[in-house]
Amino acid sequence: MNTPTLSLDQLPKDAAAVVRQLRGGGELVHRLAAMGLTVGARLVVLQNSGHGPMLVSVRDTRIALGRGEAIKVLVEKTAA
Amino acid sequence: MTPATGERKPMLIGLAGQPNVGKSTVFNLLTGLSQHVGNWPGKTVERREGTFLHEGAQLRVVDLPGTYSLTANSPEERIARDFILHERPDVIIMIADAAALERNLYLLAELLLLPVPVVLGLNMMDVARAEGVEIEPHVLAAALGLPVIPMEASRARGVAELASEALRLARDPAGFSPSRPEIAEPHREVLASVRAILGEQVPQPYQTHWVAMKLLEGDREVTALARAWLPGKAWEKIAAILAAHEDAVADIAAGRYEWIGRMVRAAVRRPRLGQVSLTDRLDRYALHPFWGLLILLAAFTLVFALTFQIAAPVQAWLDTVVVAALRARVAEALAGSPLWLTGLLADGVLGGAGIVLTFLPILLVFFIALGLLEDTGYFARAGYVMDRFMHHLGLHGKSFLPLCLGFGCNVPAVMGARVIESRSGRLLTILLAPLVPCSARLLVLAFLATAFFHEQALFVAIGFVIANLVVLAITGVVLSHTLFRGEHMAFIMELPLYHAPNARSIARFAWANTWSFLRKAGSLILLISVLIWALSYFPGAGLEDSYLARFGHGLAPIGDMLGLDWRLLVALLASFVAKENAIAALGILYGSAQGAGLAETLAATVPPASALSFIAATMLFIPCAATIAVMRQETGSWGWTLFGVALLLVIALGAAALVYQACRLLGFGLG
Numbered sequence: 165m166n167t168p169t170l171s172l173d174q175l176p177k178d179a180a181a182v183v184r185q186l187r188g189g190g191e192l193v194h195r196l197a198a199m200g201l202t203v204g205a206r207l208v209v210l211q212n213s214g215h216g217p218m219l220v221s222v223r224d225t226r227i228a229l230g231r232g233e234a235i236k237v238l239v240e241k242t243a244a
Numbered sequence: 245m246t247p248a249t250g251e252r253k254p255m256l257i258g259l260a261g262q263p264n265v266g267k268s269t270v271f272n273l274l275t276g277l278s279q280h281v282g283n284w285p286g287k288t289v290e291r292r293e294g295t296f297l298h299e300g301a302q303l304r305v306v307d308l309p310g311t312y313s314l315t316a317n318s319p320e321e322r323i324a325r326d327f328i329l330h331e332r333p334d335v336i337i338m339i340a341d342a343a344a345l346e347r348n349l350y351l352l353a354e355l356l357l358l359p360v361p362v363v364l365g366l367n368m369m370d371v372a373r374a375e376g377v378e379i380e381p382h383v384l385a386a387a388l389g390l391p392v393i394p395m396e397a398s399r400a401r402g403v404a405e406l407a408s409e410a411l412r413l414a415r416d417p418a419g420f421s422p423s424r425p426e427i428a429e430p431h432r433e434v435l436a437s438v439r440a441i442l443g444e445q446v447p448q449p450y451q452t453h454w455v456a457m458k459l460l461e462g463d464r465e466v467t468a469l470a471r472a473w474l475p476g477k478a479w480e481k482i483a484a485i486l487a488a489h490e491d492a493v494a495d496i497a498a499g500r501y502e503w504i505g506r507m508v509r510a511a512v513r514r515p516r517l518g519q520v521s522l523t524d525r526l527d528r529y530a531l532h533p534f535w536g537l538l539i540l541l542a543a544f545t546l547v548f549a550l551t552f553q554i555a556a557p558v559q560a561w562l563d564t565v566v567v568a569a570l571r572a573r574v575a576e577a578l579a580g581s582p583l584w585l586t587g588l589l590a591d592g593v594l595g596g597a598g599i600v601l602t603f604l605p606i607l608l609v610f611f612i613a614l615g616l617l618e619d620t621g622y623f624a625r626a627g628y629v630m631d632r633f634m635h636h637l638g639l640h641g642k643s644f645l646p647l648c649l650g651f652g653c654n655v656p657a658v659m660g661a662r663v664i665e666s667r668s669g670r671l672l673t674i675l676l677a678p679l680v681p682c683s684a685r686l687l688v689l690a691f692l693a694t695a696f697f698h699e700q701a702l703f704v705a706i707g708f709v710i711a712n713l714v715v716l717a718i719t720g721v722v723l724s725h726t727l728f729r730g731e732h733m734a735f736i737m738e739l740p741l742y743h744a745p746n747a748r749s750i751a752r753f754a755w756a757n758t759w760s761f762l763r764k765a766g767s768l769i770l771l772i773s774v775l776i777w778a779l780s781y782f783p784g785a786g787l788e789d790s791y792l793a794r795f796g797h798g799l800a801p802i803g804d805m806l807g808l809d810w811r812l813l814v815a816l817l818a819s820f821v822a823k824e825n826a827i828a829a830l831g832i833l834y835g836s837a838q839g840a841g842l843a844e845t846l847a848a849t850v851p852p853a854s855a856l857s858f859i860a861a862t863m864l865f866i867p868c869a870a871t872i873a874v875m876r877q878e879t880g881s882w883g884w885t886l887f888g889v890a891l892l893l894v895i896a897l898g899a900a901a902l903v904y905q906a907c908r909l910l911g912f913g914l915g
Contacts, residue, residue, distance in 0.1 A: 190462035191317060192734055193494050194462070197313075197493075197494070197500075198313035198351075199312060199736060200347040200501075203494060203498050210524065211527070216533070217632065219628070224346065224347065226740075227737070228627075228641065228735065228736070229735065230736070232734070232735075233736055
């Protein structure tokens with residue numbers, strides 16, 4: 165992989181990305197997966213005000229994530 | 245045809261699905277009025293089941309809790325899979341949201357690992373179409389190898405076909421061989437070696453493949469089970485494999501979505517990708533850091549305005565007309581009998597029952613208003629907007645709904661804490677919930693503020709509500725930095741699409757919450773009301789000499805510090821039964837049963853500094869008996885329950901002392 169990965173919380177509103185890696189314990193990974201956030205999933209950032217929770221659209225679902233959780237999702241930016 | 249001529253026993257159907265897919269609507273359509281509501285054994289989760297006749301067969305449907313997956317992360321997920329494993333349903337009906345098909349099929353991927361045939365109901369086809377998604381059910385059915393029924397449950401479409409397919413599959417399960425997901429390549433061999441070690445040692449009703457999968461997923465319950473089943477050496481081997489492959493959980497999930505992708509590829513078309521939906525447009529405002537807060541504030545102002553505009557007059561009417569008339573009638577009918585009997589029935593029993601009765605309208609209207617917000621999908625947004633603030637209290641956005649319920653009654657607030665996944669988050673929410681001023685305390689506040697501060701009553705009352713919430717915030721901050729330090733609670737929440745509210749589900753929401761007050765509070769309030777009456781009546785030489793008064797006098801040293809005389813102390817103690825009892829007790833103690841008369845008597849005899857201290861203590865005092873009972877039920881621990889009670893006692897007395905001593909220093913209102 166040549167394109168740099170960054171954590172989800174760094175993406176601005178309307179940015180599109182692909183999930184590359186999930187950090188954190190098995191339970192968190194499992195909960196993220198059940199909501200559709202897995203490696204390879206395409207997402208679009210719907211809201212990110214820079215602090216507090218953020219909202220992403222993934223697999224036709226709007227998912228609110230705390231910042232602590234968003235930091236653990238590593239993504240690669242794609243063209244929208 | 246009677247059921248007896250059909251199958252020997254009713255077919256058992258489990259109704260599964262993720263949250264927010266319209267599963268309750270399907271359940272109601274299937275079972276109509278034949279529903280039975282209970283609890284899952286040993287759990288505080290509601291179990292609903294019902295029966296119906298279809299094509300001559302009798303079918304029994306059990307509504308499983310809505311879950312995103314089937315790993316034992318939450319009681320709900322454990323219940324759903326234990327039902328399938330241990331009660332062996334003939335067929336599972338899974339309801340999926342067609343508008344978010346891929347994520348919904350994740351649950352199907354888990355269900356298909358269990359030994360039970362599955363019918364898929366694709367609900368909300370209309371919503372999916374509106375979102376620009378076209379699905380061809382028969383193509384999806386061919387790919388999955390199981391029946392797929394398109395549905396619009398909100399218009400009762402597709403339900404009969406769903407029942408027919410379920411019945412057909414339940415009668416002939418042998419032909420069921422669907423496509424099943426496989427684990428992604430890197431861990432296929434690992435799974436095989438875990439299976440090999442498990443061998444024949446997995447007892448019924450568990451299956452080796454499923455157990456191996458759950459072990460790799462790090463499922464705590466299955467891990468504990470496997471450790472018990474296997475001899476020490478075999479378990480050590482498995483434990484070593486699991487430790488080396490902790491990342492397998494991500495692979496398993498990825499494998500499932502890869503399978504889902506293959507399943508839906510031919511069946512789903514998105515001709516209008518990229519359009520901005522109504523939900524996204526609304527969310528631009530509802531989730532905005534500034535507008536979102538403003539909308540939230542407006543929504544809540546509306547809820548409270550509605551509640552007190554509609555319900556308060558009804559409550560006053562019930563109290564002054566219905567209950568008063570009943571009491572008079574009882575007193576009249578018992579004219580010849582001993583005084584204590586009249587007192588017991590008119591003051592003890594009817595007094596308690598009256599409280600319960602007069603609170604119903606307030607709670608119903610409040611919970612209907614909240615239910616409206618919840619059912620349109622707005623409440624999840626409120627949680628999102630409040631998440632930032634809740635983080636400072638050591639909580640996150642999901643705790644917002646239970647705490648809001650607390651404005652109606654603390655009992656459903658404590659029970660509502662179930663939506664929070666982590667135990668520490670649940671505990672903290674339960675400990676903080678009693679600091680939300682419930683409708684009973686708001687009424688006491690309104691009465692006392694008016695009695696003592698006439699024109700400034702509104703400002704005093706608003707000041708106290710704000711002070712209450714500030715105390716809640718401070719307590720949250722302190723607890724999360726001490727007892728709950730280092731507990732991070734993951735905030736992951738689906739924001740459902742907005743949709744038109746459904747009267748039936750709002751009614752269900754309002755009734756469920758009101759019922760929890762009735763069932764818990766109702767009986768306890770009645771019981772303790774009788775007890776307090778007895779303490780204030782016996783040994784019989786008048787109230788001044790009653791056991792209750794003697795107890796109050798005993799507390800005088802504490803009272804001095806707080807500026808409360810023995811009567812105010814006793815009234816405070818009486819609020820333990822139910823918060824609004826404070827007024828009833830003041831009525832008895834100050835010798836004036838009439839509301840208006842009491843206000844004047846109080847204003848004349850109690851100095852304003854003591855009044856402020858008394859209001860502060862009442863607003864923050866230990867939870868009422870019913871709330872304590874559910875705190876015990878929900879925490880499963882007397883230790884935490886008593887800790888919560890002690891915490892509030894310290895806070896209430898501390899705040900009252902602070903208020904009174906500050907008044908003394910400033911020389912304000914000492915009478």
